[in-house]
Amino acid sequence: MNTLQIKNLSKTYANGVKALDNLSLEIGNGMFGLLGPNGAGKSTLMKTIAGLQSADHGEIIFNGENILQNPLFIKKQLGYLPQDFGVYPKLSAFQLLEHLAVLKGVPKNERKEQILALLQKVNLYEHRNSEVHSFSGGMRQRFGIAQVLLGNPQIIIVDEPTAGLDPEERNRFNNLLSEIGEQLIVILSTHLVEDVRSLCSQMAIINKGCLIASGAPAQFIEQLAGTIWSKTIDKKDWQRYADNYRIITSQLNAGRLNIHVHATTQPGNGFTAVVPALEDVYFTQLVNAPQHV
16 A cells, blocks of 8 residues: 655745645545646646655655655656656657666566557557657557556656547546556646546645645535535626625526525525535635635
8 A cells, every 4th residue: 555645845936936835635545636726736746746846844755755855765666747748759659668668767678568568558559660749649648658657656646637638538548547546646636627526536625835625526525515506697797696695616608607606505596406516616615715825
C-alpha cells in the first residue's frame, strides 16, 4: 500500500503569488481527483510532488520518506504526465519510448518487451514506427500514458490530461486511466468535474492554494441531498436572483437560464428540488469557502 502525505505545504512565487497556502492532504492507492479552477494551485502542487520545484514550508512524505529532502526517492517511482509535453521530431513511438526507458533506468534486457507491451496497452502498437510528432492529440496523450508507465511506477500524476480531446478520445483515455489506477496512486489534476465523478473514489477541492474539502465524491453528494434547488429564469432577471439566493451554477438553455441555488430549506418562488450532482458539490464548496487573503 502506497501512501502520500502532504503536510502544511506552502509556496509563494517571486511575483508575490501565494500558490499553496498551508495545504495538507493524505492520498492512498487508487484514483484521486484534484479539482479546482484555473489558477487554484493544482499544477504547483503537482510539480512540487514531482520534485520539479521546491516548497517554502511543509513536508511531503511518500512511503515514509520526506521527498522534499530526498526528491530522487520519488523520481525513481514516479510517472508524470504534464498538461503539455514536447516530443523529439523524427523519432518513432518505439524509439522515443526506448530513449525514455534508458533515462528511467529500465534494464536493457527488459526494455523492448516492456515498450511493446505498453504500446499494445495504449492501443498504439500499430503506430509503433510512426513519428510521435505526427500523432493526433488523443494519440499523443495515450503515448504520454505509455511513457508514464515505463519502469513500473508506484505513483502517477496526470495534469489536465483530457484538455482539448474530443469526447471519444477522452472516454478512451479515461478508461485507460481507470485500468491502471488500482494498485498504485494516480493523482488526476483537473477542472473537469465529470472526469473526477466517473474515475475517482477520493477527491479534494482546492482554490487559491488552500484545501477547501476532501473526501469521497459519493459522500459529498449525499451530504447535499435536499439542499439544491433549480429554476429556469429570464437572463435579465439573473442579478435579482443573485442578490436574493446563493446561486451556485447557471446554464443557458434556449435563451433562458437554468439556475441551481444552495439552500437548506425550500426557497419558494417556483424553485424545485433536484438530485445533487458532483458539479453541485464543487460549486457549492467554492461559493461557501472562506475567503483567504
